[in-house]
Amino acid sequence: MTGFPSxxxxxxxxxxxxxxxxxxxxxxxxxxxxxxxxxxVAPTSPRPQTTRRGVRGIHSTDTHQIVFVDTPGLHKxxxxxxxxxxxxxxxxxxxxxxxxxxxxxxxxxxxxxxxVARQVRDLPKPLFLIGxxxxxxxxxxxxxxxxxxxxxxxxxxxxxxxxSAQNSPEAVGTLREQILDALxxxxxxxxxxxxxxxxxxxxxxxxxxxxAMKKLRDELPYAVATRxxxxxxxxxxxxxxxxxxxxxxxxxxxxxxxAGGKQLREIGQxxxxxxxxxxxxxxxxGLEVIVIPGWREDEEALRELGxx
Numbered sequence: 001m002t003g004f005p006s007x008x009x010x011x012x013x014x015x016x017x018x019x020x021x022x023x024x025x026x027x028x029x030x031x032x033x034x035x036x037x038x039x040x041v042a043p044t045s046p047r048p049q050t051t052r053r054g055v056r057g058i059h060s061t062d063t064h065q066i067v068f069v070d071t072p073g074l075h076k077x078x079x080x081x082x083x084x085x086x087x088x089x090x091x092x093x094x095x096x097x098x099x100x101x102x103x104x105x106x107x108x109x110x111x112x113x114x115x116v117a118r119q120v121r122d123l124p125k126p127l128f129l130i131g132x133x134x135x136x137x138x139x140x141x142x143x144x145x146x147x148x149x150x151x152x153x154x155x156x157x158x159x160x161x162x163x164s165a166q167n168s169p170e171a172v173g174t175l176r177e178q179i180l181d182a183l184x185x186x187x188x189x190x191x192x193x194x195x196x197x198x199x200x201x202x203x204x205x206x207x208x209x210x211x212a213m214k215k216l217r218d219e220l221p222y223a224v225a226t227r228x229x230x231x232x233x234x235x236x237x238x239x240x241x242x243x244x245x246x247x248x249x250x251x252x253x254x255x256x257x258x259a260g261g262k263q264l265r266e267i268g269q270x271x272x273x274x275x276x277x278x279x280x281x282x283x284x285x286g287l288e289v290i291v292i293p294g295w296r297e298d299e300e301a302l303r304e305l306g307x308x
Contacts, residue, residue, distance in 0.1 A: 014186065030055075056197040066180065069096065101127060127157065129159070
């Protein structure tokens with residue numbers, strides 16, 4: 001990627017780089033990214049595998065710029081979508097300057113944590129092992145030792161941090177400063193003031209999917225995709241957003257809509273409230289549920305839905 005020449009007013013050199021946030025599903029990667037930026041650029045929910053594509057969040061100072069890459073949780077894939085998600089992780093790790101491996105200190109390492117450790121152990125980049133959810137962990141120090149042991153053979157630069165991405169703003173700020181210090185000398189990759197490389201339509205679609213995942217039960221959330229097809233702004237400032245919730249089966253469509261349309265209304269209302277908070281504008285959100293049979297196994301459908 002071509003950078004932006006951006007020395008500060010005194011002509012000082014600029015430092016910038018890409019920072020991959022990796023880990024197994026549901027350890028708090030997206031929550032940490034949003035905490036770094038003090039704004040929401042990545043969807044979060046209690047369900048694992050909420051993040052499906054690499055989302056870039058950007059933090060800039062006068063002389064430094066971090067491009068965080070929030071990645072899907074690394075896991076054993078069950079379909080083409082899962083393979084795509086794992087490829088997003090591998091792509092992120094192949095060309096970054098710093099790696100953040102986030103682990104959940106409420107639990108000891110699992111097979112999936114071992115999978116992540118094998119991916120990052122031998123990479124010659126600064127690595128931060130971040131023990132998350134300390135506020136909810138009974139034995140955080142003991143858990144951290146077990147995660148540290150997975151990196152025993154690592155010879156590269158490694159740092160350890162324990163925090164709560166959701167409830168430790170000072171610790172998150174300190175970690176961000178450490179990352180800034182680890183960046184190489186480079187021009188900026190994005191203009192100052194940019195918070196993400198997502199289009200507004202992609203961002204809104206992820207907000208809608210986040211709310212759908214919160215509302216829907218069992219396996220259905222993983223068979224749901226979202227996209228925004230139209231976004232217009234009226235003269236009075238009202239944002240009119242029209243989107244689709246995509247499911248794999250007609251039976252799923254009925255489940256998303258719910259009796260008398262109740263479920264779909266609740267998803268739309270929750271998403272609209274989020275959008276209004278972050279846009280600071282009134283929003284009209286129109287949602288339609290459509291069926292694309294077997295879209296998670298259909299590479300063409302995956303591309304149409306933005307997974308490419």
